[in-house]
Amino acid sequence: MRKSNWGKILGLIFGSMMFNIPGAIIGFIIGYYFDKGYAQALSDSGGFSSLMRRKVSLKNRAIFFHSLFSIMGHIAKSSGRVTENDIALASVLMDRMGLNGELRKEAQTAYREGKQAHFPVEETVIEFKNYCYARRDFMLIYLEIQIQAALANGQLHPKARDILYSIGAILGFNKLTIDGIIKQNEASTHYHQKGRQKTAQPTGMSLNYAYQILGIKESDDAKTIKKAYKKLMAQHHPDKLSAQGLPEQALKLAKEKAQDIQAAYEAIKQHKGIK
Missing domain, CATH: 1.20.5 (Single alpha-helices involved in coiled-coils or other helix-helix interfaces)
Structure with missing residues (x-):
């Protein structure tokens, strides 16, 4: 220096x-x-440039988690009232992301803000979109986390679905795309729930869940299956998402999803004899 x-x-x-x-x-x-x-x-x-990068990183992290958990709280409230179960599910998600200390407090505060009657949904989502420069894969992970939280109890309330449609529209995703992401995450949620209900580790993923996670049909050929698999793995690649600014805590969920995609592909490959 x-x-x-x-x-x-x-x-x-x-x-x-x-x-x-x-x-x-x-x-x-x-x-x-x-x-x-x-x-x-x-x-x-680490030098002046390091100090500036750290400030930018902290600001970006704050924007991401405020938007993520405030919208999550808003979705939970959409069914009428936020139950103890909703709060517990949000807490489990924070655990999965490894949120502790001040970062966890920030997330909890944002979640409470989202429950307020006049919470500015559109402005909050637009701020997030501007923060991530409308990068499609980045916004896709954000939507997936929202959908995972909404599906955590196994059901998606109609009003929650409507909010997801509204959020998706702001981020540039149509209803068909949102429905596809919901189906993929429903399959992942049910797969993990069944795994937790068993005393032993499940031997593998069922083909029904596998096809839903990859977003394909059983009648699709090997080329189509491989293409769907590679596209989903590219969307959830941790190095790419990290370079785009996704906080490391959120990367943990992207990695979990990538593991589900891999498990789904292996199940289909074995069943169809794909090499």
Whole structure:
């Protein structure tokens, strides 16, 4: 890192202005130690550019989680009232994402804000869209997390579906696409619920769930199946999503979804003998 001399220069100027030559010398010495401390502080933090990146990262993280959990709270409230079960499910999602300390408090505060009667849904979603520069895969993960939360108790309330349609429209997804994402996540939710109900680890994914997760039909050929699989895996690639600004906590859910996609593809491959 290039050494800073601003402290010595300013110390020299102000010292000479106040006390002529002796003051200039004293000012230069004070400035020297200021520069030394300033340089050390920047070195310890990774430099000025590192400090700026950290501020931007914290701001982006705050926007993402505020939008995510406030909309989640709004969806939970849409059925009439937020139940203890809804709050418990939101807490489980925070656990899955590894949210602790201040970050968890931020998420909980946002969730409560979303339950308010006049919560600005459209403005909140637009702010999120601007934050992620309308990157489709990034917005898709956001929608998937919202749908996972709405489906956590196994059912999707009609009013919750309407809100998801509205959010999707703002982000550029039509109802057909939203319905497809809902079906995929319904299959994943049921698959994991059945797995938790068994004392032993399930031997594999059922073909019915597998086809729903990949968004394909049993009659589709190997080429179509491979294409669907590769597209979904590309959409959930952690390195790409991380580069686009998805917080590491949310990446955990993207990785879980990628594992489901992989399990679905393996089940279909084995059944159809795809190489």
